[in-house]
Amino acid sequence: MRSTFGGIEISKRGILTQQAALTTAGHNVANANTPGFSRQVVKMVASEPIEALSFNRSTIPGQMGQGVQFTEVKRIREAFLDKQYANENKSLGEWTVRQDTLEKLEAIINEPSNTGLRQVLDNFWNSWQELSKQPDNLETRAVVKESALAVTDAFNHAAKQLNDLASDLNDNITVKVTQVNTTLKQIAGLNNEIFRVEGLGNNANDLRDQRDLLVDELSKVINVSVQEESGGYRVKMGNQDLVVASTATEFDENTVASAYPADLNSGELYGLVLSNQRYVTEYKNQLNSMVSTIVTSVNTAHKEGYTLQDPPTKGGDFFAPVTDFSTAAATFKVSANITDNVENIAASSKTYFDASGVEHVVKGNNELALKMAGIKNQKYNFDGSGVTKIILNGGTFDEFLRAVVSEIGVQTQEAQRQVSNQKILVDQVDARRQSVSGVSLDEEMADMIKYQHAYNAAARSLTTFDEMLDKVINSMGMVGR
Template identity: 25%
Template sequence: MSSFGGLNTAYSGLNAARLALEVTGQNVANANTEGYTRQRITQVPVTQSALATYATQNSVGDGVQVTGVARVNDSLVDARVNSTASSASYWSTAADAASAVETATGEPGTTGLSSVLNKFWAAWQTMANNVGSSTSASSGAASALIAQGALVASTVSAGYQSAASSWSDARSAAASQVSTINDAAAKIADLNTQIRSLTASGGNVNSLLDQRDAAVTTLAGLTGASTRDNADGTVDVVVGGNTLVSGVTSRAVELGGSPAFPPSTSDPVQLRWADTHTAVSLDGGEMAARMASLQPSDGTGTGGVYAEAAVAYDTVAQAVADQVNAITATGTSSTGATGTAAAPLNFFSYSSTGSPALTLAVVPTSAAGIATADGTKGNYDTSIADRVSQIGTSQGAPDTTWSGYVARIGSQSATAASRASSATTAATAATTAQTSVGGVDLDEETSNLVIYQHAYQASARVISTINDVLDTLINMGAQ
């Protein structure tokens, strides 16, 4: 190696150390920047530039060459972050929906429908015990029974309305997320354009890659999206086997389906492709859980969580009314009023075309309208009231139907919460692994600063030393 060659070698070392210091400074500056991936220079040794022709060269190389600035990331870890984000978002959303419906039941508790029904049947027993007693006692028992019947009606109505309100809120949230999906897809397509152009011109695209990865993770959490790499540096984003982003172009999605509750079986809420209006097949993510919760009842109890709740309230309301009315319809009140086929002494009424839960109402306004006897056993007969009071413990009672639903939604909520906890743990572990690979460790960067500083000083010392040698040689020749 000639002295002048040594100067070039030392200069390449200076340049490499300087670039390494700049990259380290960039890492330190972005230590708290969300989504930033730490960077490192990539360098290779420069071998001798020419082959020996007439004499053997003893060159050990021509220094070092910086080939680029690389992101320190692991594609497998990044893919795991996206897949776990999809699962965690799905189960978290599903758990929230089931928990909201379960909480609205008020079970177990004094305000829950189970407790209200128990008090309603007890009020019928009290009514039976007061038949034939003083007018004031009978009237008081009747007023208490009517009030308790009204509480049954208001409880099922409130439960139904809570399910309807939660459904509307979930649909609004889904509509908002559609905008987020479209914006993220368009951003990825735009970043693909910039990355492709800058890569072709030899520029540094690391910050653009960070932004694109963040947008992909957002889409993964919402739709379960995955990616595939292209040779030109762009990526395609795939949702349910269909391309959402293809290179530098993106597709849009829309929310379709009837906006009315209960959800329509003929026009259910769906995430659709805006260009073809066909349903988007979702592999996971928050939107998949949202769509599942917004579906209509399927008749087996496994449909949308809100619609199934509404069906449960309707079923109980209709069962209470039908079973009570079946006993009281042709009975006789404590005041002697008699029901007939044309004018039955029904205790409840509800709409035959609308929601039973929303339209359930108490018919009588006083003891005169409440059937307590069958009309054949005298003034002290309480058979009708007593039979009604036993409905709650009979086979096929509304109480049993309601208890079955409460158990089902409780199990569904617990299962979703457990799955959400496991999925969140997996997502946290994946994110931690990603951070350990690509996150900035200030202790490590501080150590790198010292290393690169010494490398810079050493290269400078080589130049200084060679300069002294050349100066000595020049002065020797001048003597």
């Protein structure tokens, strides 16, 4: 004979299980807009059935079901999509930084425009052309001096902006290093907490969501790979372990220096280092090379002519000589002899002797002024001073600057294209993740109605069994009394 109270137990299990399902659905709805949240479901299974008691095997046919129970509250998550998201997200982070840097470089070079380097250089060469028309005029010499000062100011300003950009990139590297270090410590802490909770037989679903969200954020900053082990996530960057169980390796700028570019090969931090070491340094070198060549060519030609001084005096350095290639653009300036006295600007290349045998400058001669103006159209092998990449050799100054501008433009377009493509890929993968892990309010509301009906039915079943027991306990055996 089976237990008279078995039906009450079955109904009770049904009520508790459906109540758990309703609570979980409510939890999902409440977190529908929570970043990183994965929807959760109650895993229901039929309780183990029992046979009627007997010494050997019961002769009563079949087994009696014991209702329902839930074994776990499980979050819906697909690890494959998480890995895909991390892979695409790191590339998006890298190219976003590269695009930002290149767009700032375009603004610094500011070409083509009416106020950029090309324009001030053209004004400088044109001032010599004007001087050739009035080679003995002090006012035209003053124009040459002012044009030269405008050239040096333009290159000084561009060099300062490049240095400022390099400083900004270094500051951002420091910020990102701090962010990574903080995130790694949080992941290690969650590893420890999840291990503790799940060691007691529970599912730490919400803690796991928090940990996965941190990994998502980290994947945009550095290239990380994640492997789940018994102690939690093992987080690696290339071949370097960053988090093992509850221990996080200290992440600092020395780590970045040693890891780049072998282990640190993608993400925002990689983009910052690459932008500083490649783009900014490269264009500093281009400007320094151009300035170095301008100084050498102008000074060499200027020394061949004569100033307005009497007795005849050879022209000296027009620009201050370059003493350090790495700071050529930043320290580019007009020689003090020129700024102090415009008569020291050489325009003539001829002298003559008067009746007394005294040598004088032919002040109306314009050969040197024309030669200085003609430097604009001469082709040069630009001095790279050991720099491995000089963008153009065997070209004019204008062609060199055009080549620099063109390369920045092409690189910026490529970065913009890569960012656009990566955004599409990241959005696609995230959409697929949301289709698996995201909360659908319509689906949750439908489930809540389903669980509510099941809960009500189980409660009604309990009431029925209660009435049956009341009849057995209080009414049976009362006949004839």
